[in-house]
Amino acid sequence: MVCAMVAVLEIEGLRKTYRSRWRGERKALDGFDMVVEAGQVHGFLGPNGSGKTTTLRTLLGLIRPNGGRMAILGREVPAGLPAVVGQVGAIVESPQFFPHFSAYDTLSLLADAGNLSQQRVPEVLEVVGLRDRAKERVKTYSLGMKQRLAVASALLKNPQLLILDEPANGLDPGGIREMRDLMRDLSASGMTVLLSSHILGEVQQICDSVTIISLGRRVAAGPVADVLAQHSSGAVRVRLESPADLPAAAQVLVASGARVDIQPDHLLVTGVDKPSSVTRMLAGRDLYVSELAPITVDLESVFLELTGTAPVAGQHRQVDESAEVPA
Amino acid sequence: MKGLVRAEFRRLFKRRVTRLMLALLVLGLGTIITAFSLASHKIGPSELAAAEARAQSEYETQLRFHEQMVTECEAAKSRGETITDRFPPDCGREYSPQREQFEAEWFLPYEFNFHDEFGIFISVFAGIVALAAYIIGASYVGAEWHSGGMMNLLLWRPRRLSVLFTKLGVLLTSVLGVSLALGALWTVALWLIGKFDGQTGKMTQGAWESFAISGARGIGLVLAVAAVAYGLASLGRHTAMALGAAIGVGVISEIGLRIALNIAGVKFADRYYLSTYAMAWFEKKWTLEDWNACNLSFSGECRPDTFVVTWQQSALVFGLGTAVVLIAATWLMRNRDVT
Ligand SMILES: Nc1ncnc2c1ncn2[C@@H]1O[C@H](COP(=O)(O)OP(=O)(O)OP(=O)(O)O)[C@@H](O)[C@H]1O
Numbered sequence: 001m002v003c004a005m006v007a008v009l010e011i012e013g014l015r016k017t018y019r020s021r022w023r024g025e026r027k028a029l030d031g032f033d034m035v036v037e038a039g040q041v042h043g044f045l046g047p048n049g050s051g052k053t054t055t056l057r058t059l060l061g062l063i064r065p066n067g068g069r070m071a072i073l074g075r076e077v078p079a080g081l082p083a084v085v086g087q088v089g090a091i092v093e094s095p096q097f098f099p100h101f102s103a104y105d106t107l108s109l110l111a112d113a114g115n116l117s118q119q120r121v122p123e124v125l126e127v128v129g130l131r132d133r134a135k136e137r138v139k140t141y142s143l144g145m146k147q148r149l150a151v152a153s154a155l156l157k158n159p160q161l162l163i164l165d166e167p168a169n170g171l172d173p174g175g176i177r178e179m180r181d182l183m184r185d186l187s188a189s190g191m192t193v194l195l196s197s198h199i200l201g202e203v204q205q206i207c208d209s210v211t212i213i214s215l216g217r218r219v220a221a222g223p224v225a226d227v228l229a230q231h232s233s234g235a236v237r238v239r240l241e242s243p244a245d246l247p248a249a250a251q252v253l254v255a256s257g258a259r260v261d262i263q264p265d266h267l268l269v270t271g272v273d274k275p276s277s278v279t280r281m282l283a284g285r286d287l288y289v290s291e292l293a294p295i296t297v298d299l300e301s302v303f304l305e306l307t308g309t310a311p312v313a314g315q316h317r318q319v320d321e322s323a324e325v326p327a
Numbered sequence: 328m329k330g331l332v333r334a335e336f337r338r339l340f341k342r343r344v345t346r347l348m349l350a351l352l353v354l355g356l357g358t359i360i361t362a363f364s365l366a367s368h369k370i371g372p373s374e375l376a377a378a379e380a381r382a383q384s385e386y387e388t389q390l391r392f393h394e395q396m397v398t399e400c401e402a403a404k405s406r407g408e409t410i411t412d413r414f415p416p417d418c419g420r421e422y423s424p425q426r427e428q429f430e431a432e433w434f435l436p437y438e439f440n441f442h443d444e445f446g447i448f449i450s451v452f453a454g455i456v457a458l459a460a461y462i463i464g465a466s467y468v469g470a471e472w473h474s475g476g477m478m479n480l481l482l483w484r485p486r487r488l489s490v491l492f493t494k495l496g497v498l499l500t501s502v503l504g505v506s507l508a509l510g511a512l513w514t515v516a517l518w519l520i521g522k523f524d525g526q527t528g529k530m531t532q533g534a535w536e537s538f539a540i541s542g543a544r545g546i547g548l549v550l551a552v553a554a555v556a557y558g559l560a561s562l563g564r565h566t567a568m569a570l571g572a573a574i575g576v577g578v579i580s581e582i583g584l585r586i587a588l589n590i591a592g593v594k595f596a597d598r599y600y601l602s603t604y605a606m607a608w609f610e611k612k613w614t615l616e617d618w619n620a621c622n623l624s625f626s627g628e629c630r631p632d633t634f635v636v637t638w639q640q641s642a643l644v645f646g647l648g649t650a651v652v653l654i655a656a657t658w659l660m661r662n663r664d665v666t
């Protein structure tokens with residue numbers, strides 16, 4: 001499809017340094033790039049403090065960048081933001097609402113402010129499941145109910161681009177699944193969704209493509225399958241009929257130039273061009289393979305590898321201790 | 328734009344603080360009116376007659392006391408006692424009370440005079456409404472920032488200055504509307520007290536005009552106060568910023584500065600206090616006197632040095648203050664990172 005190639009959101013070389021007169025500077029974004037194409041559900045992943053929320057705030061005009069360019073729906077922002085803001089629904093990091101108003105009033109005031117019909121209010125309340133509690137004050141809501149209200153406020157505009165910063169934060173399992181279905185439906189109806197999340201299983205299930213950020217820079221981007229493929233190690237798991245032969249088999253494979261990791265009951269072999277060559281080599285030495293399986297990577301392990309944030313036994317990783325982009 | 332204006336009017340009047348302050352305002356002003364209508368009494372022939380009678384009886388009582396004293400004095404004198412330490416010479420005969428010393432007026436109840444006294448009531452009204460406007464104005468934008476509602480609104484309305492000024496406009500329009508409505512009620516109520524429980528006085532067109540000008544002045548101050556509260560609370564993104572600033576300025580200007588300048592013996596120290604300018608604003612001018620200076624007048628008495636604060640100077644002080652706060656709020660609204 002042609003329209004699938006249209007970029008709904010483009011960010012190039014975005015830089016942001018928070019300056020505080022007393023507490024010095026903090027570089028949050030350091031030449032960050034991102035492209036989101038129309039109709040996609042795009043995952044935006046990164047460790048804590050890597051700059052996701054900063055990116056979204058900058059995109060929405062809440063923060064002034066120090067450099068770089070951004071465009072939403074073909075309009076340069078922040079200059080063109082007033083023109084496209086009606087097409088962009090957003091929640092930024094568990095949004096807060098005025099606690100003494102009801103959900104209904106909150107949305108109704110937003111609808112007025114955005115010159116929308118009041119009819120949308122009950123519609124979105126129904127969608128997020130707050131219909132029966134809508135007249136109660138937001139103060140009395142649970143975390144997940146507030147999050148649902150936030151999603152409702154983002155949906156109110158019926159936007160072309162939906163930006164959700166950790167929408168699943170505080171949702172119950174049913175809510176998470178509903179959110180997943182909702183995003184599928186929205187995307188099927190042509191809406192583009194940018195989703196920042198830490199729940200990678202979720203992201204892997206619903207996202208068409210992802211951008212991974214670490215220390216304010218992009219470390220990976222593209223369709224989920226491509227990212228997985230690029231970072232799958234190409235490793236194969238090898239089991240022998242007799243586990244006692246594992247060291248011998250390892251020797252044979254290392255001699256042929258492969259890297260081998262000996263596990264108690266199998267070998268992890270990387271650096272072979274074709275898995276079938278393993279079988280052939282070992283069979284030549286009377287070592288019989290009982291299982292030969294390529295290792296499938298999941299998004300979580302790719303994420304941990306790319307961002308360098310996999311836990312290490314006995315160490316407490318601090319925030320900001322993540323991988324930099326190889327220069 | 329129209330949508331935002333409507334949303335902001337709705338938001339302002341949906342807020343608890345607004346509703347509470349309006350209720351307190353009506354209650355407070357109503358209490359003053361009630362108390363005043365009870366305190367003031369219309370003076371007719373019967374009240375005058377009663378006062379006359381009380382003056383007469385008071386005169387008679389004093390006369391009796393006097394005669395008693397004279398008699399005692401005479402008696403003591405005839406006994407040959409020294410009396411000069413206890414009684415005036417000649418037993419005080421020439422000091423007998425005179426009837427005209429007892430004026431009926433003293434014994435009349437208080438009677439409100441609309442023409443003479445409504446001016447003060449305008450300042451009282453403006454002061455009370457200004458206090459309410461300050462709290463409403465500060466919390467309207469302060470709570471909005473603090474709760475994160477402002478950030479949400481900016482996701483819908485990215486033109487920040489238009490949001491800032493629309494809200495300010497909505498606030499000032501509402502304060503103006505409420506002031507005018509309550510001011511009209513206030514005027515009518517006090518006029519009715521004058522009419523039925525006192526005097527209206529001779530209300531010429533000139534007198535009404537003068538009240539109208541005072542009223543306009545009062546409402547001007549109320550609007551400035553609301554704008555300052557709004558500006559301060561949006562600078563600090565918190566209601567407490569405005570309330571704290573008000574208390575801080577009050578303490579520094581009215582107490583700290585007063586003590587410090589007194590110790591330093593600064594001449595006309597009052598011209599550094601905001602309250603002086605508020606007085607001058609309502610009274611058209613306010614004269615400060617320095618009794619340390621003695622300027623001999625023709626008649627030979629000491630006249631103090633004077634320093635006059637005019638309402639124009641007050642206008643300048645308050646206008647500049649308001650402008651500085653609003654300009655700072657505008658600048659910060661344009662440039663700040665909303666996080
Ligand atoms: N207002 C601020 N002032 C100073 N530094 C800030 C501010 N907001 C964020 N930062 C810093 O910018 C960096 C990026 O923060 P950001 O909130 O964008 O991270 P994030 O990717 O959203 O993290 P998380 O997953 O925890 O939500 C962090 O180092 C953070 O400390």
Ligand SMILES: [Mg+2]
Nearest residue numbers: 052053054093
């Ligand atoms: Mg975040």
